[in-house]
Amino acid sequence: MDELEEMKYYRSFEAGQTIIWSGDKMDFVASVVEGIATLSQTMEDGRTQMVGLLLPSDFVGRPGRDTAAYDVIATTPLVMCCFRKKPFEELMLRTPHVGQRLLEMTLDELDAAREWMLLLGRKTAREKISSLLAIIARRDASISIGTEAGRVVFDLPLTREAMADYLGLTLETVSRQISALKKDGVIQLEGKRHVTVPDMDRLMDETGDDTDGGIFV
Amino acid sequence: MDELEEMKYYRSFEAGQTIIWSGDKMDFVASVVEGIATLSQTMEDGRTQMVGLLLPSDFVGRPGRDTAAYDVIATTPLVMCCFRKKPFEELMLRTPHVGQRLLEMTLDELDAAREWMLLLGRKTAREKISSLLAIIARRDASISIGTEAGRVVFDLPLTREAMADYLGLTLETVSRQISALKKDGVIQLEGKRHVTVPDMDRLMDETGDDTDGGIFV
């Protein structure tokens, strides 16, 4: 662990900046310290799909591969903690614990990706939006202020377009469904980004997910 | 590795059989020896999405979790090689090499899942079908018989319904798009399952993917 300390260095990026282009040579791996970034894939004609959402503590880069497979884009001001790849890989060979931790994180990501696949393949636009709001709300719930009786308040860290790329929708559909949820009282909006969920259970009902427990473990 | 040999045992299943139900207690991990199985998720109202396709050599089960997160279904007669979970986990702690291999496999699965997310979120029905055919064709190409000049022949290991669950479509749409590809000469059919691709490049054009190299590494 001390060795890791020695070979790390920090890099900062502005919101909106593309940090890594798919196909780029990657000579480092990194971990998000602060801010939010996205992984996305783009087709020749411009259609793009987000395939990963990187929050603080998430890992970027694949040991044993030297070109990036996805675009990495900062959606907020971002600080990353980087390690040169070569030394990191050598460290992994020597200290199994690092690899074990990485395996755990990768398995979690795989589970998240599979949940996401269900969303992309089978959910309606309204369920998709509700699911995304629920994900963000749940993550922010711990940090957030007003957490009385199912009430959750947070700021959307994504633009409508980024949400659309996350959900496999157009930004117009995202906008319409958010308006619909607002009209139906599932959420309240101040400005375009500040969201209040008066009743978290109500929002969960809209996601289409199994309600009876069992989401984790 | 010899230790692994000692604690393994084999199990066989019939086509169509559900091997594991989501939520089941899992006291083993396993690896596919022969046949094909699927991982899928089902919503309360019956909508289902396949989230994994298990081919020979693929791994099932998550070290460090004791309930299954997905249904596992045999789509062909299936043979699996199982290891009791507890001993396997202990082995993993002692021999880092096993964990490293597992990490590699998990990272590959994650990449596949992300490719799949692009398909689910952004591709048209025709592109989805073409992509699936291309995936199967490429995998069988090595084994298959007629591999002259871009010509590939194979059997579909999935029903129309399973294909629909893979692609996030209805089986009617799958059927229609297959008929369309046949009418346009992209594929030929004998019976419902036996497919001939006269020109693999032509099929690749239909997938919407980047043609110029770069799919692997």
Next chain:
DNA sequence: CGTTTTCTTGAGATGTGTCAATCCTCGTGG
């Protein structure tokens, strides 16, 4: 303030889903 970006809303087009009828293939039992 202008300017630009982001977001909202409308009207119409279209791809995919839904419902329903029919067909094909194959295995089974009369």
Next chain:
DNA sequence: CCACGAGGATTGACACATCTCAAGAAAACG
């Protein structure tokens, strides 16, 4: 050997959710 039935597959007609194109409104920013 044939009739029957069951599961899988195809095809049609229509409905509807989402996309496309377009105009404005509302914030954000210099």
